[in-house]
Amino acid sequence: MRKPTINDVAKHANVSVTTVSLALSGKGRISDVTVQKINQVIDQLGYVRNKNAARLRSGQSAIIGVIVRDIRDAFYASIITGINEVFSKQDYILFLLQSDMTKEGLLKSVNSLIEQDVSGIILGYSGILTYDIKTITDKHKIPLVIVAQSSSLSNISQICSDNRLGAELATEYFIGKGYRQIAYLGGRTNSLTRAERLAGFGHILAKHGLKFRSEWIIPNERPELLDDVSFLLKQHPNVTAFLCHDTSATLSLILSASKFGRTIGKGGLVSYLEPQVEIMSFATQAEIQMAKNLISYVDNKPIEIGRQAAYTLLRKQFTIEQIIISPELVID
CATH class of the missing domain: 1.10.260.40 (lambda repressor-like DNA-binding domains)
Known part of the structure; x- marks a missing residue:
């Protein structure tokens, strides 16, 4: 029949x-x-x-292109989950590409998506080359949305996390529990995400009359991050609360604390004689799953970032939308 x-x-x-x-x-x-x-x-x-046929008649495909540096990165993997959650309900499919984010690599990826007649592109990159990409997508009338942990771009639709707010919430949390010696570990010195978090960190310290101690700020510029963190614990045993920029900083602190016999927990400032180390990590839940009972983390809402990027494309408008997602602390 x-x-x-x-x-x-x-x-x-x-x-x-x-x-x-x-x-x-x-x-x-x-x-x-x-x-x-x-x-x-x-x-x-x-x-x-037949929704696909309807899209073809209207000049639109049922394909959305997504470009990220590394699909194994937990932050971008979560973003992709959010993107797919929205588009799968609309009978779109994702065309996922991994790029080294060089100019040659990005252009190759974008041109591949254009050849597939995608209806829109979501790019997990916020560097200066984005403007070159936008010139190409505008020429082909393909909407472009940037998803990233941070971005200083203008005139481009983008969905990012509020890094400053995340650090402010984390620092207020520590101070509210009685901590006064708080360090920040990890992140590269040229990282915009790190700069935004340090701004929030410093703002809350100043608000409570606490000094911003540069010797308690350890960047991740060398392979010896573990040694640097161990040196900090040895030289400054009174530092008991730590904001960890990423997974690398979090693991380095856990290993260093074990080395010096420091316990890790969420009980607050117990004793100056037996200081307990408390950690607030900016790593994703998936990255810290093994230690979730020991540490708290800042949820930067990567899945929601992905959802909002998808919704932005579905609106099919070429007006610029810049959405900042507010993070939340996850304590338990």
């Missing part, structure tokens, strides 16, 4: 094929009575609309 077509629906509803198409798409001035009649016929015939 053949499947019913849109022509069958039009014939049984005694309307034109155009009217059925407009009723299905929600466009045009079709009366409620006519729409109801068409829907009744659709139910009776068991007609299933």
Whole structure:
């Protein structure tokens, strides 16, 4: 038995094929009575609309391109989860590419997506080359959305996390528990994400009359991060609260604390004689899963960043949208 077509629906509803198409798409001035009649016929015939064919007729594909540096990165893997969550409900498919984020690599990836006739591109990169990419996507009338931990770009739609707020919340949390000696570990000195977090960290310290101690700020510029963290614990045993920029800093602190017999927990400032180390990490939940009972973390909402990027593309507008997602502390 053949499947019913849109022509069958039009014939049984005694309307034109155009009217059925407009009723299905929600466009045009079709009366409620006519729409109801068409829907009744659709139910009776068991007609299933071919959404891909409808998109082709409208000049749109059912493909969304996504470019990230490393699909194994937990932050971007979570973003992809959010993107897919939204688009799968709209019968879109994701065309996922991994790029080294060099100019050659990015251009190759973008051109590959253009050849696939994608309806939009989500790019996990916020460097200066983004403007070159936008020039190309604008030429082909393809919407572009940037997803990143931080971005200083302008005139480009982007979804990012509020890094400064995350550090402010974490620092307030520590101070509220009685900590006054707080260190910040990890991140490269040229990292915008790190700079934003340190700004929030310093702001809350100043708010409470606490000094910003540069010797308690350890960047991750060398392979010897573990040694640097161990040196900090040895030279400054009074430092008992730590903001860890990423997984590397978090693991380095856990190993160093074990080396010096320092316990890790969430009990607050117990004793200056037996200081307990408390950790607030900016690593994702997936990255710290093994130690989640020992440490707290800042949820930068990567899944929500992915969702908002998808919603931005679905709006199919070329107006610039810049959305900052507020993080939350996860203590338990």
